[in-house]
Amino acid sequence: MIHLLVHLQAAAAPASYSDQAWLNTGDNAWQLTAATFVALMSVPGLAVLFGGLVQKKWVVNTMFMTFAGFAAVLIVWVLWAYNMGFGSAWFHSGNYANYKWTGGDLSELFNNFVGKPATTLSAFSLEKQGTIPQVDPGMPAFGIPQASVIYFQFVFAAITPLLFLGSVLGRIKFKVWVIFVPLWTTFAYAVNAFLLWGGGFWAHQGAGDFSGGYVIHLAAGTSGFVAAAVVGPRLKRDREKALPHSLPLVAIGGGIVWLGWNGFNGGDPYFASADAATAVINTNMATVAALLTWVILDMYLSKAKKPTFLGAINGMVVGLVAITPSAGYVNGAGALGVGAIDSCIVWLAWNYLSRVNFMKKVDDAMGIVYTHGIAGLFGGLLLGVFADPTVVEYRSVGGSAISLKGAIYGHPGQIGIQLGAALTVIIWDGLVTFVILTVMKALMPSHSLKYADDILEIGDLAIHDEEGYPDDRGATRVLPGYSESAVHSAAAATVAGGSA
Amino acid sequence: MILVTAVIKPHALDAVREALSHVGIAGMTISEVQGFGRQRGHTEVYRGAEYKVEYVPKVKIEILTTAETADDVVEAISKSARSGKIGDGKIWTTTVDNVTRIRTGETGPGAI
Numbered sequence: 229m230i231h232l233l234v235h236l237q238a239a240a241a242p243a244s245y246s247d248q249a250w251l252n253t254g255d256n257a258w259q260l261t262a263a264t265f266v267a268l269m270s271v272p273g274l275a276v277l278f279g280g281l282v283q284k285k286w287v288v289n290t291m292f293m294t295f296a297g298f299a300a301v302l303i304v305w306v307l308w309a310y311n312m313g314f315g316s317a318w319f320h321s322g323n324y325a326n327y328k329w330t331g332g333d334l335s336e337l338f339n340n341f342v343g344k345p346a347t348t349l350s351a352f353s354l355e356k357q358g359t360i361p362q363v364d365p366g367m368p369a370f371g372i373p374q375a376s377v378i379y380f381q382f383v384f385a386a387i388t389p390l391l392f393l394g395s396v397l398g399r400i401k402f403k404v405w406v407i408f409v410p411l412w413t414t415f416a417y418a419v420n421a422f423l424l425w426g427g428g429f430w431a432h433q434g435a436g437d438f439s440g441g442y443v444i445h446l447a448a449g450t451s452g453f454v455a456a457a458v459v460g461p462r463l464k465r466d467r468e469k470a471l472p473h474s475l476p477l478v479a480i481g482g483g484i485v486w487l488g489w490n491g492f493n494g495g496d497p498y499f500a501s502a503d504a505a506t507a508v509i510n511t512n513m514a515t516v517a518a519l520l521t522w523v524i525l526d527m528y529l530s531k532a533k534k535p536t537f538l539g540a541i542n543g544m545v546v547g548l549v550a551i552t553p554s555a556g557y558v559n560g561a562g563a564l565g566v567g568a569i570d571s572c573i574v575w576l577a578w579n580y581l582s583r584v585n586f587m588k589k590v591d592d593a594m595g596i597v598y599t600h601g602i603a604g605l606f607g608g609l610l611l612g613v614f615a616d617p618t619v620v621e622y623r624s625v626g627g628s629a630i631s632l633k634g635a636i637y638g639h640p641g642q643i644g645i646q647l648g649a650a651l652t653v654i655i656w657d658g659l660v661t662f663v664i665l666t667v668m669k670a671l672m673p674s675h676s677l678k679y680a681d682d683i684l685e686i687g688d689l690a691i692h693d694e695e696g697y698p699d700d701r702g703a704t705r706v707l708p709g710y711s712e713s714a715v716h717s718a719a720a721a722t723v724a725g726g727s728a
Numbered sequence: 729m730i731l732v733t734a735v736i737k738p739h740a741l742d743a744v745r746e747a748l749s750h751v752g753i754a755g756m757t758i759s760e761v762q763g764f765g766r767q768r769g770h771t772e773v774y775r776g777a778e779y780k781v782e783y784v785p786k787v788k789i790e791i792l793t794t795a796e797t798a799d800d801v802v803e804a805i806s807k808s809a810r811s812g813k814i815g816d817g818k819i820w821t822t823t824v825d826n827v828t829r830i831r832t833g834e835t836g837p838g839a840i
Contacts, residue, residue, distance in 0.1 A: 465739065465742070685739050689770065689772070693771060693772050693773040694772060694773065694774065695772065698772060698774070699762070699781075699783075701762065701783060702762065702764075702769065702781055702782035702783035703772070703779040703780070703781045703782075704779060704780045704781075704782070705777060705778070705779055706771070706778040706779065706780050708778075
């Protein structure tokens, strides 16, 4: 009887998602694995990477804001933001198969800018065959369910604000952070994603951003820099003595971020395909090229002329970011070139642009504007140079190969397209970040987005009543329901009783 | 010869070091210590359990100096470590019988 009931319920579900004839278990297994890898880059990856890079008194706050930001994004993601990035165009119903801005009216422009907000909570919206309606015609049909697409894209949406958390660490109020993050996801990230990935304007122009050199890293670098300027600097003393408190934590976090990137770039074809594998090995080639380039530059051109571990970590991050836009569009030689060239550019910026007064004035605590902003900007432009048309992302339904062609293969125009997309992200995200934080600042009773100086002097203990490395000497449990004097007299009575 | 010992708030150390360099101090020893005075401890909360933590982190400074400069040293520390709030710390002096510089075997005020 029970069996029969189960059978009947199954039969009652719409055929469109109950039969799952479209399901490719290999694709789905890889998609969920890749998504989990990317999630691990945030928690604990960035939590311990940043946690190790800050002073001891900030480690709890830093790790905590990483976890809290990750949580805050998922709520808005499933309630409205996913569909703003990957859903249907706002003002038109029906099939927007090849919808493309032709210089038409404002609603047409809007349809190219952001998707229509909608939840992703129903059984159907989770279990149906995966789809990104505005780009479907250019892609083969997905072998993964929608839930896999939503979660995979969530972990990207989540890591982006967590990257630029690095710009505002060591002073931003906890409350400000957890309110700002979902707003930024809604107004900045969803737009970035729709413009380049969801079938918006730059997707139709042929701009390439394989896994988020622009949508994520340029966005994080820009927003972090603007946020750092609006929030204001850390304590003068904290800026001057910004020594990392634990390099072993940095090693753990850095390692998780590096290998987690196999999912970051390897998951983006949405198929467990040859291009997924290409993207994974390209990612690692660009990363080692950038890491070694940075270390060599440190050894021969830096003042100390010594290889440093934290220099290697910077180079590693730059390589990972650099290859992100082009991981599945370049060949192996291209990957090595992208990593080495971008590492040189960011090394120069890190060491020389940082001396410019304007850059010094803004307290971007972890230098996210360099290792993500500039690295992402040039990574995307280098796609325009190195994209190899014979590296095929996938074959469309019609059988034609989807790939991009860079300048060295005779299409210099790709660089211009990349630059256009980059400028759009810089301007929009800079503006959105500035407006949200300025409004929040005006609404705060204190008109400040950061803690008062006496709290900043103490850090974790003043903000959370916790510290990274507590000492049990002198600590006495305060039992609930007992006043302090009651505890003391009870203890005294025990001692007295014991000695009697 | 005098040993000046001071227990101060950790973040006052830079200001104290700066002030002492103007007095012409040749060296000092610092250590991280914990303790309590009139300043109350603080509360920490772990997994919902509240703890009263009695000892507060401080920095202890020790400076060997001559009897003539001891007052200047005390004054420099006192002024530079003062925030006016409870918990600024204390300074005390003790007379020292002898001092030896290990490298040369020199003793007395010349070894300071």
